[in-house]
Amino acid sequence: MNDRRNLVHFLLDNMIWILLIVVVVIFSLLTNLFLTVNNVVGNILVDAAVLGIMVIGQSFTLITGNFDLSMESTLGIAAFLGAWLVAPAGSATHGSGFSVNIVISVAAMLAVGLVIGWVNGTLITRLKMNNFIATLAMLIVIRGTVLVTSDGHTISRLPGAFVGIGQAQIGFLPISVIVLIVAFAVAHFVMRYTVFGRDIYAVGGSVTAAYAAGIDPLRRTRQVYLASGVLAALSGWMLSARIGVAVPRLGQGMILEVFAAAVIGGISLNGGRGGMLGAFAGVLLMSSIDAGLNLMRVSSFWIQTVRGLVILLAMFLDAQKVRLSGRKSSLGSIVLKRDMAIQAPMKDGTAEL
Amino acid sequence: MSTQTQPMDIRKCIPGLLNNLIWVLIVLVVAGFSIATNKFLRLETLSNILLHASVLGLLVVGQTLVFITGNFDLSAESTVGLSAFIGAWLILPARSPANGSGLMVPVFAAILIMLAVGSIVGWINGSLITRLRMNNFIVTLAMQIALRGIVLVINNGFPVFGTPSEFNWLGSGRIGPIPVAIIVVILAFVVGVVALHRTRFGRELYAIGSNSRAAKVAGVNTDRRIRQVYIASGVFAAIGGLVLAGQVSAVTTDLGQNMTFDIFAAAVIGGVSLNGGRGHMLGALGGVLLLSALGAGLNLINISPFWLDPARGLVILLAMLLDAQKTRFKLPAAATA
Numbered sequence: 001m002n003d004r005r006n007l008v009h010f011l012l013d014n015m016i017w018i019l020l021i022v023v024v025v026i027f028s029l030l031t032n033l034f035l036t037v038n039n040v041v042g043n044i045l046v047d048a049a050v051l052g053i054m055v056i057g058q059s060f061t062l063i064t065g066n067f068d069l070s071m072e073s074t075l076g077i078a079a080f081l082g083a084w085l086v087a088p089a090g091s092a093t094h095g096s097g098f099s100v101n102i103v104i105s106v107a108a109m110l111a112v113g114l115v116i117g118w119v120n121g122t123l124i125t126r127l128k129m130n131n132f133i134a135t136l137a138m139l140i141v142i143r144g145t146v147l148v149t150s151d152g153h154t155i156s157r158l159p160g161a162f163v164g165i166g167q168a169q170i171g172f173l174p175i176s177v178i179v180l181i182v183a184f185a186v187a188h189f190v191m192r193y194t195v196f197g198r199d200i201y202a203v204g205g206s207v208t209a210a211y212a213a214g215i216d217p218l219r220r221t222r223q224v225y226l227a228s229g230v231l232a233a234l235s236g237w238m239l240s241a242r243i244g245v246a247v248p249r250l251g252q253g254m255i256l257e258v259f260a261a262a263v264i265g266g267i268s269l270n271g272g273r274g275g276m277l278g279a280f281a282g283v284l285l286m287s288s289i290d291a292g293l294n295l296m297r298v299s300s301f302w303i304q305t306v307r308g309l310v311i312l313l314a315m316f317l318d319a320q321k322v323r324l325s326g327r328k329s330s331l332g333s334i335v336l337k338r339d340m341a342i343q344a345p346m347k348d349g350t351a352e353l
Numbered sequence: 354m355s356t357q358t359q360p361m362d363i364r365k366c367i368p369g370l371l372n373n374l375i376w377v378l379i380v381l382v383v384a385g386f387s388i389a390t391n392k393f394l395r396l397e398t399l400s401n402i403l404l405h406a407s408v409l410g411l412l413v414v415g416q417t418l419v420f421i422t423g424n425f426d427l428s429a430e431s432t433v434g435l436s437a438f439i440g441a442w443l444i445l446p447a448r449s450p451a452n453g454s455g456l457m458v459p460v461f462a463a464i465l466i467m468l469a470v471g472s473i474v475g476w477i478n479g480s481l482i483t484r485l486r487m488n489n490f491i492v493t494l495a496m497q498i499a500l501r502g503i504v505l506v507i508n509n510g511f512p513v514f515g516t517p518s519e520f521n522w523l524g525s526g527r528i529g530p531i532p533v534a535i536i537v538v539i540l541a542f543v544v545g546v547v548a549l550h551r552t553r554f555g556r557e558l559y560a561i562g563s564n565s566r567a568a569k570v571a572g573v574n575t576d577r578r579i580r581q582v583y584i585a586s587g588v589f590a591a592i593g594g595l596v597l598a599g600q601v602s603a604v605t606t607d608l609g610q611n612m613t614f615d616i617f618a619a620a621v622i623g624g625v626s627l628n629g630g631r632g633h634m635l636g637a638l639g640g641v642l643l644l645s646a647l648g649a650g651l652n653l654i655n656i657s658p659f660w661l662d663p664a665r666g667l668v669i670l671l672a673m674l675l676d677a678q679k680t681r682f683k684l685p686a687a688a689t690a
Contacts, residue, residue, distance in 0.1 A: 299506075
């Protein structure tokens with residue numbers, strides 16, 4: 001009896017991996033092109049790389065109970081700046097012609113990510129703005145800035161050293177896939193075995209309790225925004241490297257996919273719950289579905305619909321987890337927790353003043 | 354002692370101004386644009402602002418009801434597209450420029466079907482969230498993606514052209530000199546204000562938003578109310594779709610796309626809290642007017658279209674920054690009380 005309950009709980013807790021296996025098996029039965037090294041490494045994992053780096057950054061902010069909507073625009077501006085620095089000048093390539101060293105270009109990109117993360121964190125923790133609206137406004141402002149400065153032009157002819165992270169391979173593994181795996185391993189370690197990780201779970205669980213336990217919730221919040229900014233910049237480099245050009249709208253519309261992958265992977269939008277391994281599975285699930293539907297030559301119109309339905313299905317199963325494991329109904333606790341998470345730091349902040 | 358009372362009086366003024374911040378901002382924006390260009394303060398421009406505000410306003414009324422309960426409805430923009438598309442598609446012939454279904458459904462019946470589509474979408478959202486306990490953000494996000502996909506699938510991505518004038522009446526008709534769309538949005542806000550601030554229904558929404566467990570204990574059927582606000586949001590989105598399609602007498606597959614951010618921004622600038630339980634329907638109206646005035650004004654002063662978005666983003670940031678100071682000023686008072 002007890003064993004059976006344990007089994008049910010084990011299955012429910014690892015729901016996302018079971019879903020992933022089910023999806024992979026179904027696609028493998030439908031087309032023999034799916035379970036090939038070419039598709040798994042070349043399509044699914046390469047596709048997952050950029051999304052995955054974004055999801056790591058977003059998971060940090062989500063676990064503290066915050067949002068970072070601006071990530072997709074940070075990706076765009078970082079890629080644009082980096083490409084502009086290294087590409088040749090001219091009416092066809094639209095670069096700066098400085099052909100700066102690749103290291104400096106990458107450093108500049110990461111610095112842009114840091115600055116944006118710092119602005120987000122400052123607006124939210126020091127100026128007490130709503131995190132959703134602050135990062136939404138940043139999303140609009142940054143994308144606009146790229147469109148204005150680029151005048152709508154695409155930067156092309158990026159040098160080999162710059163595009164290496166997106167196109168080169170070590171053995172049969174693309175570098176971007178190695179980056180993805182290393183990044184998730186590091187993120188998992190940070191979340192599970194460091195003070196930083198424990199602190200941000202505490203902040204997401206209850207800001208007031210975290211504060212009482214001697215954690216500085218506002219400082220931790222600023223730090224996660226720095227992390228999401230840098231990781232968005234990194235994925236900007238990886239994405240522009242993969243496609244070999246930087247378009248002004250690079251990454252636009254991506255943020256919803258990032259949220260979907262994180263939440264399917266078990267990261268709670270209310271903070272304090274979820275882990276990096278689950279998020280990794282969420283990323284793999286999203287890119288497996290895309291690759292599978294593409295391989296089966298499903299009309300692109302259907303891909304959107306199917307994607308929406310799969311997200312719904314995954315969330316439906318996840319909701320049953322809460323039900324079966326006998327926790328409190330999600331709705332009440334969500335509202336309570338969210339109120340605390342957002343109002344408490346304001347009180348803490350003024351108490352400090 | 355008298356020196357101490359004077360700063361007290363100024364501080365008393367500040368909360369009053371901050372509480373009506375949105376209207377102060379609108380006055381500032383209108384004054385600023387009127388000085389910058391003499392084309393702004395004309396009847397034609399003002400009528401354009403209201404026309405542009407009409408679709409956004411309809412969606413914001415529905416979204417505000419959802420926000421007050423502490424939920425989100427990200428799917429509204431796709432409901433706009435889907436309902437308008439189905440309505441126009443049912444009416445029009447299958448010939449090439451129109452690309453309709455050829456079913457030639459009467460306009461009146463098509464409009465009823467549109468409203469039904471809106472309420473069904475709302476009912477599905479509400480049921481998934483309250484009965485199956487799914488996360489409201491993700492449910493409505495997935496609906497947004499899936500509904501937009503359905504619009505593309507119905508007609509293989511072809512837009513529908515040339516809807517009849519009866520269908521367009523709500524979007525481009527006039528009663529005397531006044532556009533019908535403006536009357537519709539005013540009516541919608543009247544309904545919204547009455548429902549939210551004058552009825553038991555409205556009081557219960559606030560109760561759910563500020564503390565859903567307490568509301569339940571107090572005898573509120575929280576799940577039923579949440580389903581109702583989602584249905585309301587779906588119906589308002591369907592009406593918005595009818596107005597939007599009527600303005601251009603065509604329905605493209607991306608009708609309404611990316612409106613969610615505007616809807617959220619308008620409501621939140623207007624003082625509606627994303628955490629539920631706080632905000633006023635008239636404040637949301639202020640947010641809609643501010644965004645529309647801003648869009649129209651920026652267009653008139655001939656700035657590069659690329660600058661439109663950053664300028665709007667900066668104004669949203671500024672408004673929210675001021676709004677955040679509101680809580681700051683109020684807290685010491687609350688602490689002493």
